[in-house]
Amino acid sequence: MTTGPTPEATAAPTSAVPLLFHNGLLIDGRGGEPVRDGAVLVEDGLVRWAGPGAERPELPAGTREIDVRGDAILPGFIDCHVHMAAPGGALDHAELSAMPRSLRTFLSAPRMRQTLFAGVTTVRDLGGADAGHKKAVDDGLLVGPRLQVAIAMLSPTGGHGDFRAGTDDGVTDPTMSRLADGVDDCRRAVRDLLRKGADCIKVAATGGVWSPTDQPDDDGFLEDEIRTITEIAAGHRGKRVAAHAQGRGGILNAVRGGVASVEHGYEIDDEAIDLMLERGTFLVPTLTTANTDPDPLKAASWAYAKKKHWQTVARRHIPHAIERGVRVAMGTDCGIAAHGTNLRELAHLVESGMTPMGAILAGTSEAAELLGLAHEIGTLEPGKRADLVIARGNPLTDIASLGKPENVLLVAKDGVPYKDTDGLAA
Ligand SMILES: [Zn+2]
CATH class of the missing domain: 2.30.40.10 (Urease, subunit C, domain 1)
Incomplete structure (x- = not known):
């Protein structure tokens, strides 16, 4: 057949x-x-x-x-936040960087199949997968979900996309992230990703758990940098920007800068919620990853400590945002969490106050809205x-x-x- x-x-x-x-x-x-x-x-x-x-x-x-x-x-289902090029589990950037690029790509093939078989027919890959991953699926070479790719996360120096140790003066591995500082540099960087076939753009609006020299409540890009990026993306057939944003200051910078979605949003507060309701900004709370305990034997001690603390922050703030009716789209951060268990996110959304139907909509029609694909899927x-x-x-x-x-x-x-x-x- x-x-x-x-x-x-x-x-x-x-x-x-x-x-x-x-x-x-x-x-x-x-x-x-x-x-x-x-x-x-x-x-x-x-x-x-x-x-x-x-x-x-x-x-x-x-x-x-x-x-x-x-x-x-x-x-x-539609998962708005995955990383097919990341292994799932503790993210060891040294190990990943030491791997030939071709092997990283080959390893993403079974993950894509696993994701599809979990019931996910479309994903937005927010760093690590390039336009070739998407084309390989579209052309029938690989079995996997339909992809939107961000290619690599844009980040300021020392931000969530800067995986260098504080003693390292070399360059960052360009596969997962690209560094840019200031409005002019952001213009160049976003245009370069669009040139390479990005369907959407990911920006680091705060620090994060797996980056060695920052904290999740450190600011990433500032509002003017984010606005520059969202304007340029919008001028390329309405492409949208997702912001990695965990601490409250960076969440506000991202929303004011015009992003379509706040990823993680762990410290979201009423000021951000008001603004997001006004602008229709989505929250993608990635609770699968927030609720996955890192393996203390595999994760760096600094990452383990950050993760445990920010788990409790998320559990305090996300249910309030849901209660206030912020638009939620399903995203898991699989690649950090284990691949192929994406729909666990639905139960986490229900634990955080959504109805089962609300969670299903977050993973279908609402996610399609966020991806700009509501006319085709969802x-x-x-x-x-x-x-x-x-x-x-x-x-x-x-x-x-x-x-x-x-x-x-x-x-x-x-x-x-x-x-x-x-x-x-x-
Ligand atoms: Zn992510």
Whole structure:
């Protein structure tokens, strides 16, 4: 039924016949009541129809009917914050820098597959994956989620993207980050990333856990630098900027500078919340990573200490932002957290005060809005790309079940089933 990737594939696989997924609990990503005995008709890689099985239209000739046995039918999930080039677990930049670039790229291939098989059909990679990763998936050479790539994080000297020890006067490894200081240098740096095919831009608005010489509440880029970057990105077909921002001062600089999303946002306060509500800025709280305890044997002692402290900061501040109704999009920081368990984030969002439906929307239609892809993905509606997930049981009564990849029974992207544990579409 499908053509798998070939060694030098130049087109993504396609599904030859229309598919009707029926007898499912349909959660279409629009936030309404789930539909029992729901169905989705897929043709030419697109959703043709979705709704109650009793109302289904006449099926195109040759449609394959797939009984999903009462399990949930959901839109493919969207993870707005991953790093396919990072291993998942303690980030050892020395180890990463010592690795040939080609090996780093090869290692990202199984991670991409694992991510897709966890139910994630689109990711935004915020540092480490370049335009080649994206093209390899688009062309069917690799199996993975659709990608938006930031290529490398922009950071000021000594900021979150500066992984040099304080004694090192050499240059930074350009794979994960690029340094720039001042408005002029930021202009040059962002234009260079756009030249190389960046779909979005990542800026360091504060320090972070895994950078050796700063703290998460140190300022990164200042407001004028961030504004310069967001303006240039916006002038390139509306490209958007994500800000790594953990301490409150940097969160404010980022929001005032016009970013589309605050990543992490651990020390978000009412002043930032007010501004984000006014501007429609998204929060991507990356709770999977915040809640993963670093391995004290693998993490540097300074990173371990920062991580433990900022975990408690996040647990104090994120639920308040959620309660106040800041727009939330799902992002995990997988690459720091383990790859392939992305949908654990949904349960963390619920623990922080979201409803299960709210968490599902954060991982589907809201995430699609943040990525500027709401016209293509994020809901199961006619005309959208047929990215869908069949998951065991009812995630509205057991949201944590989605976080276990074994409960994700089938994953289709552009109408093509890639994972099909029970051979439903075989
Ligand atoms: Zn990250």
